[in-house]
Amino acid sequence: MKLTANSRYFDRELSWLFFNSRVLQEARNASVPLMERVRFLSISASNLDEFYMVRVAGLRTQVLAGMETPGVSGYTPVRQLQKIAKRARKIKSEQDRCWRSLKKLLHKQNVTVSTVAELSEEKRAVLDDIYATSILPLLSPIAVDPAHPFPFIPNLGFGMALSLKRRGNDEPLSALIPIPSHVPRFVCLSDSRKGADYVMIEDVLAHYAPALFPDFDLLDCGEFRVTRDSDIAIDEEAEDLVRHFEFLLKKRRRGRVIRLEVAHDLSPELKDFLIESFECWDEAVMESETIIGMTDLSQIISSRDPSLLFPPFTARFPERIREHDGNCFNAIAAKDILVHHPYEEFDVVVQFLEQAAFDPDVVAIKQTLYRTSDNSPIVKALIAAAERGIAVTALVELKARFDEETNLRWARDLERAGAHVVYGFIDYKTHAKVSLVLRKEAAGLRAYTHLGTGNYHVANAKIYTDLALFTADPVMGSDVGKLFNYVTSYSRPRDLEKLSIAPLSLRETLVSRIDTEIANAKAGVPAAIWIKLNALVDTDMIDKLYEASNAGVQIDLVVRGICCLRPGVEGMSENIRVKSIVGRFLEHSRIMCFGHGGLLPNADALIYFSSADWMPRNLNRRVETLIPVDDPTVRRQIMNQIMTANLNDTTNSWDLQASGQYLRRKVEAEDAFSAHHYFMKNPSLSGRGRALEYSAPQDLSQTKPAPIKKSAKKDASNADAKTDNA
Known part of the structure; x- marks a missing residue:
């Protein structure tokens, strides 16, 4: 692969979006129980909400400030926003397809999400009662005209936009029905061990809207949802930090709209009305073919049928x-x-x-x-x-x-x-x-x-x-x-003797350990590095890993989310392998292991765990800890159990390619190994005590991480990754 100076690093924002695509793929994973698949779909939507609230909002601020300096990936803020919009639309389309599929599977399990028109007379009567007693009293329909200004809709606020015409008068009128947060998104009509029936609140309001405006004809209506800038800029001169934060939290609720979600069949006139009212002419407008605000799907997840959830797991006490x-x-x-x-x-x-x-x-x-x-x-x-x-x-x-x-x-x-x-x-x-x-x-x-x-x-x-x-x-x-x-x-x-602290010494300690591995490799001594992180963004640390790779150090990285390092490139990173684990549990621990002159796992290895990911904010602008591990049993637990199991996981693993694609591991069922299942079944070493000394967990220390096998068959979630990273 021929690289330019800027293609040494993947773009931070796009890498995060690819991570969210991996989360979304769990919603399409047939081996995952149905209700858990619904949960993964909800999580992918919630993740995207926060991404817009913080990351996209930050880029928009840069654009408004006239910043045109490219980032380390070579993209200007404007170009980043363009690429984000393209990828986010693909994710939203995939979410729509996923929901259509899950909805059919839920129906087979007697969990239905229906429109009002699809309800039987009996269920329509139930809905009439729920609407009259629990929904209507909370509604405040608002006509928008010079005497009735457009209301404030809070962050992640949801509502209905309506186009009306007064009877006997051709003058059109726009109106809103803001949906209070106390109103459930999925109105439950029945819920028993046999199943459940839901109607979405937007369908309910569309059905009853004419009664809210009895003197008008309803021309059109559709749901919308807004995402606001929720980042907080700290005033470093603030005398009273508590009062300052109270002010900033109020300001956050009124942040500018950064994304407007609308129903795909909303009329152009109503869409323009919303865009102008929210003053988001230049912001992201995202259309949905199914439902907007899929994070609310968590409301229909139920334990009525345990077979639709992950098997119950009881955590052990040491x-x-x-x-x-x-x-x-x-x-x-x-x-x-x-x-x-x-x-x-x-x-x-x-x-x-x-x-x-x-x-x-x-x-x-x-x-x-x-x-x-x-x-x-x-x-x-x-x-x-x-x-x-x-x-x-x-x-x-x-x-x-x-x-x-x-x-x-x-x-x-x-x-x-x-x-x-x-x-x-x-x-x-x-x-x-x-x-x-x-x-x-x-x-x-x-x-x-x-x-x-x-x-x-x-x-x-x-x-x-x-x-x-x-x-x-x-x-x-x-x-x-x-x-x-x-x-x-x-x-x-x-005179700290063991602990390293960011922003004072943590980075320097890590660099020193990598330098030792580089020196060992150059001297012909075994050299290896194992690292587990949530995010790898800091370019100085990435360059140091590139240097180690070029010296001959074998580096294995488990990076759950953002990874800006490009692995497997000849002359730069051919000795670096990167994988991501996405499964039942969210990988959050940060672990660093350095061979220190031996092959890993090794009794002489230097082992650390940390509160810090390898990002500029963690290493430069946060107080973080890097903790060395000295106790022999704890060392074996981290090396022989935790890191070895993570590196050998196949069930939940995705391998990052030099092109930017993530390929899901493809293995035969008899060769499948899940780190999550392993840890659920095997007690940890340092906490097990004498009572379990004869039921020691499987020792994985003699196994080695499986080499990455190139797959000609690309996973559906990554089919466009090469284009987006080009």
């Missing part, structure tokens, strides 16, 4: 803690424990902090909170600790996108309880996931530390794959204490 009568501190003091979520319960993290909150020997708790749930047991434990007089320091990140309001509420609750609440740096997000508990013991004050790759979010921990290390290592405890001092007092940590 047996090693049970052996210590449930005492987390005794178990951690005895040996480091690595918890692998969601295969092991997040309750162990909750239990750790709840025990700390009520332990008379605990004198201080320090905690970062980036994202957490609405009814967070973590925050409740911190509040209980503060009320009991324990010195609680909570670092609440107000800049956690779309969780700002939740975090503001928790910050106030913690302050009322007596906790010391800080908000980190104005110009850096604190993305590290760390807990530090200081406990008085016979030998003096002892630090117990929890370091993770995932947020302190109970719901996410059930579907995100993450790592969390519990350790009583005094060196690590000291380093973590310096990290908290850094974010609470701007005091740069000195």
